[in-house]
Amino acid sequence: KHIILLPGDGVGKEIMASAKHVLNATASEFGHSFTLQQQAIGGSAIDQYDTPLPEATIKACGEADAILLGAVGGEKWDSLPAAKRPEKGLLGIRKALGLFANLRPVKGFPSLLHASPLKEHIIDGSDILIIRELTGGLYFGTPSERRDHGNAVVDTLHYHRDEIERIVDKAFQSARLRHHHLTSVDKANVLESSRLWREVVDDKSKEYPDVAVEHLLVDAAAMKLITQPDQFDVMVTENMFGDILSDEASVLTGSLGMLPSASVRSDGVGLYEPVHGSAPDIAGKGVANPLGMILSVALMFRHSFQMETEAAAIERAVHECLAQGYYTADLDMKDGESVSTGQMTEAVVENLT
């Protein structure tokens, strides 16, 4: 298996070192061998190559079985024109590789739930998998341009039925591996695209009679995530709604720094990254929480390599670290002392081997 590492910006470099360490430990523990190659993306690619997504990076990723990404972005590049900003690297690689399914599991860690902004009885027991369409919709629709001498503007929300079908299939399949409940989120009372979305979900549901389907309007979903997060199993939605709702969901458990994500396509190739950003304020200090990145490595084993044992071993090692009282500064624990990025990574590796 060939893996590309894209550390990116800010804390990305530090947590990528953690990912590498855990990856190597897992490989030797389970007798695998991987080839790793590092490439540039985001702000650091801008600095080196004057583009957030160099051709060499696209080419290398195109030949990889999986990609690990740290984080992109930072104030330094915020004043560049849109087409040259770090985020374009991320959007570009998703599109170039056709990574249409973004998987964002949101599940609390019992020992961290006290840090949730929600009352414990509300967040307790929540275990949501948000599946966001990642290569269509408003993000990539054309025209996206100024008109009328710069006095008007349009963006275009475009979907093809095929694009909806493949993400909806992915969602039904995921629901089958979980609690057989799928919530499809749209705005069918306003958008024509949502009405097509809803039709596809209803059609597809006939192929998955064992999965219960519910349609929810996006505004109602934004409320229900807060009032009854434990009522969701798998949620599927289009790109922009998914961006908003998955970030909303990511703060519910109180441990954003712990959350992993996967962006995959049908043949299993995928890009794995933590949900948190590049956190420039703490970059270089060695205090970033590496667990979101490390749990992303676990997702890579599961979704790109079909190595469930390895994935579960990493997840178990992370849970054990928390149970042993290890935590990083972001985790808002009352007692004890927080450990560094490196110490946390060592603790995971020790529990793993």
Added chain:
Amino acid sequence: KHIILLPGDGVGKEIMASAKHVLNATASEFGHSFTLQQQAIGGSAIDQYDTPLPEATIKACGEADAILLGAVGGEKWDSLPAAKRPEKGLLGIRKALGLFANLRPVKGFPSLLHASPLKEHIIDGSDILIIRELTGGLYFGTPSERRDHGNAVVDTLHYHRDEIERIVDKAFQSARLRHHHLTSVDKANVLESSRLWREVVDDKSKEYPDVAVEHLLVDAAAMKLITQPDQFDVMVTENMFGDILSDEASVLTGSLGMLPSASVRSDGVGLYEPVHGSAPDIAGKGVANPLGMILSVALMFRHSFQMETEAAAIERAVHECLAQGYYTADLDMKDGESVSTGQMTEAVVENLT
């Protein structure tokens, strides 16, 4: 002053009776006289006139100084084609009257904060005014249609600079009357429309040097509303983002049934309605919470009639009812017994006079 009443569907009729009662009491208390006229909208208009927005309703509203709306919608009409559904009545009247600014104040009531899904130290002190653009964007952009023999679909996010300027002006003016802080929410790292939006906000900010402006991406805003709701003063955003974020915000205080909203245009004409929906499950039982509707009447006095004393008197009366221990069934109080819609309304009127 001439006021149109649109009770609509479900609990709409019951809470409109409350609104009328409070309106009449306020009028006689402060020596005003109003003419009231009732019109049909939503599902009940479909039943009577086969359209969610009869011409007569549009015409009457066009001649009014203000409009009170109960709620629209219900399962009964959910299977109708999109163009014939109750919601179209609401969208249609907003557009027909040019009510471009939706104002949604979100502020907790001390005696109800225990019902918030958020921990008390997080929600405590929050006082947000969300200003949503209401007649542009994805809601009304064309084309909005199927293509490629029904296998593809587009919706269009369209804004003209003027449309952005007027809502941004409204937001700056509102911030001036509050804590001089404005958060503009967009997705400028992806959408061209958001980049124009951001330019307009930056331009306008020169006219309001006394207001501090901050730009926030919509995904980050969805997180911050939950983690730091007390860090917002006025928030302004486009139509679809506003739909999602204002509903998200509406559940934070734990008393959705208490929240009013205003949809206004520059000359002061406005439509006032509670944030909650038609609640078919409790319709006709006389238990609906009338306070969101009654507080919407207060907003009418404030925004359409510039009668601040009257608005404040109604708001004070509502607060006094809560302090006296009155509550409706939705409010999740531990002690005592809940009162009916009618009893709550009487209590407000008594405190008012």
